[in-house]
Amino acid sequence: MSTALPVPVSSPLTSALAGTTAVLVGGSSGIGLAAGVLLRSVGARVVLVGRDPDRLKTAVDQVRDACADGDSEDAVLGIASDAADEKTLTEAFDAAGRVDHVLLTASGRTGTLPMSEMSADDLRTTVDARLWPAFAVARLAATRLPAGGSLTLTSGMLMARPQPGTAARVATLGAVEALTRGLAVELAPARQRVNAIRYGRIDTPLLRSAPGHDSDDAVATVGSAVPLGRVGTAQEAAAGALFLMANNYITGQILTLDGGETLR
Numbered sequence: 372m373s374t375a376l377p378v379p380v381s382s383p384l385t386s387a388l389a390g391t392t393a394v395l396v397g398g399s400s401g402i403g404l405a406a407g408v409l410l411r412s413v414g415a416r417v418v419l420v421g422r423d424p425d426r427l428k429t430a431v432d433q434v435r436d437a438c439a440d441g442d443s444e445d446a447v448l449g450i451a452s453d454a455a456d457e458k459t460l461t462e463a464f465d466a467a468g469r470v471d472h473v474l475l476t477a478s479g480r481t482g483t484l485p486m487s488e489m490s491a492d493d494l495r496t497t498v499d500a501r502l503w504p505a506f507a508v509a510r511l512a513a514t515r516l517p518a519g520g521s522l523t524l525t526s527g528m529l530m531a532r533p534q535p536g537t538a539a540r541v542a543t544l545g546a547v548e549a550l551t552r553g554l555a556v557e558l559a560p561a562r563q564r565v566n567a568i569r570y571g572r573i574d575t576p577l578l579r580s581a582p583g584h585d586s587d588d589a590v591a592t593v594g595s596a597v598p599l600g601r602v603g604t605a606q607e608a609a610a611g612a613l614f615l616m617a618n619n620y621i622t623g624q625i626l627t628l629d630g631g632e633t634l635r
């Protein structure tokens with residue numbers, strides 16, 4: 372894996388992602404889908420990965436419609452796979468072909484429960500929901516990314532602002548961030564880069580499914596407490612990922628994208 376060559380120098384502007392292929396695990400909704408639209412708009416080939424085939428098909432159509440510029444079928448692919456299942460994930464990466472950048476936004480949903488009331492199975496479920504997909508995707512990315520290629524993982528604001536009943540979730544977010552730093556060093560000899568984004572509240576179907584976030588008014592009220600006065604858009608969240616993909620001199624970093632919410 373080691374190479375004597377330095378990481379290639381290329382324009383750090385996202386327009387330089389034209390002609391690259393990005394695999395978006397979690398690309399059928401929210402931040403991953405918004406990343407697909409942005410990437411396609413700068414001329415990248417995108418491969419959306421999610422579990423629900425119908426949701427995936429709708430997402431593929433949405434990316435194609437947003438960039439209707441005579442796309443070939445191959446420019447936007449949707450591949451059904453479970454990020455927690457290394458076998459189907461391997462098939463998805465194989466079907467994707469060339470892979471220059473990988474963004475993992477998929478994570479299972481886990482609830483809030485005091486640690487003392489959690490069973491060992493609950494704890495394992497929490498770890499499996501976020502940490503295992505990160506391991507699985509990282510193992511595949513490491514065997515495929517070229518020099519300068521990137522993997523971007525996902526963390527969350529809860530990491531900086533734990534709430535009662537979230538200790539296990541916070542621990543897995545911390546593990547993802549630690550994995551990011553460890554992998555960045557491990558993969559640097561191959562000039563592969565690894566970063567993560569710690570998101571605050573982003574207006575996606577996931578946020579809208581949370582208690583107290585199910586209407587525009589409710590989301591606006593929640594957003595009014597954020598220093599920048601609103602929750603983030605999926606497009607703003609996705610743009611952070613494109614920034615990390617495009618800049619060949621960033622690795623091992625955790626980018627906070629939260630409208631300033633964790634500042635106070």
Ligand SMILES: NC(=O)c1ccc[n+]([C@@H]2O[C@H](COP(=O)([O-])OP(=O)(O)OC[C@H]3O[C@@H](n4cnc5c(N)ncnc54)[C@H](OP(=O)(O)O)[C@@H]3O)[C@@H](O)[C@H]2O)c1
Pocket residue numbers: 396397398399400401402403420421422423424426452453454455476477478479504525526527528570571572573574575576577578
């Ligand atoms: N939105 C926020 O406010 C916020 C805040 C902090 C952190 N985050 C983190 O940001 C990430 C993206 O969130 P989002 O708001 O974009 O969520 P979202 O709208 O619910 O999208 C999640 C995507 O991941 C896919 N997915 C989930 N589990 C999967 C699995 N096991 N294998 C493959 N695909 C899977 C979903 O499709 P299928 O269900 O069909 O598989 C969907 O495409 C998550 O990790 C979330 O925890 C979000």
